[in-house]
Amino acid sequence: MAVVAKTGNEAMAEAMRQINPDVVAAYPITPATEIVMIFAQFVADGLVDTNYIPVESEHSAMSACVGAATTGARVMTGTSSQGLALMYEILPIASGLRLPIIMCDVNRAISAPINIHCDHSDTMAARDFGWIQIFSENAQEAYDNLLQAVRIAEDPRVLLPTMVTTDGFIISHGMERMEMLEDAQVKEYVGEKKPAYSILDLENPKTIGALDFTDYYFEHKMPLVQAMKDSKQVILEVGRDFGNKFGREYGFFEKYKMDDAELVMVALGSTCGTAKVAIDELREQGIKAGLLKIRVFRPFAAEEIAKELAGKKAVAVMDRSDSYNTQGGPVFTEVRSALYGTSNAPKMINYIYGLGGRDINVPQLKSVFTDLSKIDKMPEINYLGVRE
Amino acid sequence: MSKLMGWKELPPCDQLKASTAEEFETGDWRLGEKPVWHPETCIQCLICWISCPDSAITVKDQKMTGIDLKHCKGCGICARECPTKSKSITMERDK
Ligand code: SF4
Numbered sequence A: 001m002a003v004v005a006k007t008g009n010e011a012m013a014e015a016m017r018q019i020n021p022d023v024v025a026a027y028p029i030t031p032a033t034e035i036v037m038i039f040a041q042f043v044a045d046g047l048v049d050t051n052y053i054p055v056e057s058e059h060s061a062m063s064a065c066v067g068a069a070t071t072g073a074r075v076m077t078g079t080s081s082q083g084l085a086l087m088y089e090i091l092p093i094a095s096g097l098r099l100p101i102i103m104c105d106v107n108r109a110i111s112a113p114i115n116i117h118c119d120h121s122d123t124m125a126a127r128d129f130g131w132i133q134i135f136s137e138n139a140q141e142a143y144d145n146l147l148q149a150v151r152i153a154e155d156p157r158v159l160l161p162t163m164v165t166t167d168g169f170i171i172s173h174g175m176e177r178m179e180m181l182e183d184a185q186v187k188e189y190v191g192e193k194k195p196a197y198s199i200l201d202l203e204n205p206k207t208i209g210a211l212d213f214t215d216y217y218f219e220h221k222m223p224l225v226q227a228m229k230d231s232k233q234v235i236l237e238v239g240r241d242f243g244n245k246f247g248r249e250y251g252f253f254e255k256y257k258m259d260d261a262e263l264v265m266v267a268l269g270s271t272c273g274t275a276k277v278a279i280d281e282l283r284e285q286g287i288k289a290g291l292l293k294i295r296v297f298r299p300f301a302a303e304e305i306a307k308e309l310a311g312k313k314a315v316a317v318m319d320r321s322d323s324y325n326t327q328g329g330p331v332f333t334e335v336r337s338a339l340y341g342t343s344n345a346p347k348m349i350n351y352i353y354g355l356g357g358r359d360i361n362v363p364q365l366k367s368v369f370t371d372l373s374k375i376d377k378m379p380e381i382n383y384l385g386v387r388e
Numbered sequence B: 001m002s003k004l005m006g007w008k009e010l011p012p013c014d015q016l017k018a019s020t021a022e023e024f025e026t027g028d029w030r031l032g033e034k035p036v037w038h039p040e041t042c043i044q045c046l047i048c049w050i051s052c053p054d055s056a057i058t059v060k061d062q063k064m065t066g067i068d069l070k071h072c073k074g075c076g077i078c079a080r081e082c083p084t085k086s087k088s089i090t091m092e093r094d095k
């Protein structure tokens, strides 16, 4: 193990180097460019055995990933925002064919207006494409999550493509202290890929992704439903095992001062670091504030989250994107739906914040807890940090 | 029709055995006309074979042997492309 200073992008590129995937197909886009740029240098320097495919668009990148993955190869890519949007057509093909492709996804606002900074609108728009989605609070988590993503995605009970996200610039370009495993440790940890099938298996020729009409399409989507359900157990097992091996345990979420908390914030990504500082300051004033940091957004750990929030006085769900649906952001609608029909459900409000990289700071997050103490007077959906 | 499989019976990862298109009889799709081969004038140029979009021209030992009407969609390309003056494939009334 080595203690190093790395940006989120460097951390992800280093993880990719240590994973040493068979194929990487990628196209550059701010703020994810560095990940595949640094990795391309690793390829040029002969530090990995990867077949690197520079393509002419993200649509091609994901298409090449799908093609490569059907041969049984371990495949990775990286993208962000408009690049992810250009992949949307192919994302459900990857999950429909059960190809465990791993993606480094740097959260960035989507146009218009054009913007290169962080929000979660790109990733949230991809939430219903059958990909596992794991959010990271910092560079260390981005690194750890990416290593675990290989084990989760390739587990025969799962076989789902997986994206690990960081927050654009905040994590991707912020340099932090982090711990890196030795190359040999990662090599052993991720192991050799044991693919479910390979189209290059000439002894057993196959048709992949054939046409389904009204008689079979529905049946072919059901294993995806089941795999998402089954992935929950695998995510927990992998997170626990990672903790046993390397000292940092992971689950669906992290609880910060939740045990006796009365006022709870639910958030994901880098904002959680800021929220922890806000909570520490509030605790000094005797306010029982806590944080539920969602790490895994797909699958959504509804039951487990509902259990953590039951009996709390008031909950604020933080969304760094809007669904433009008039009833709150994607995290809010999921969390509230998780609590529907449960006993002891807390009062709950939503904050849409930080769109297009708008700064979110400690005083603002403290003000959310002040709002929570008078939740009956609060509107259900609030926009935090926007000028009227 | 054979019994439809439930989702738990399907092969994993949306795999099927290869060449399932062969089992799908696209000959059903013909609308009124079918190609008829006239071997007596055929010069075995195989232009019909290379032109057919459905691999419905059957060939054995590099010789054209006929038309597979189970898969021929009746597009008429073979008849149009056949270079013999009298046309060694003609489109005629089906059924
Ligand atoms: S009619 Fe069309 S499909 Fe049928 S044999 Fe000729 S070219 Fe092929």
Ligand code: SF4
Pocket (backbone or CB within 6 Å): B037, B041, B042, B043, B044, B045, B046, B047, B048, B049, B064, B081, B082, B083, B084, B087, B088, B089
């Ligand atoms: S194109 Fe006409 S002449 Fe040539 S092989 Fe076919 S039927 Fe015979």
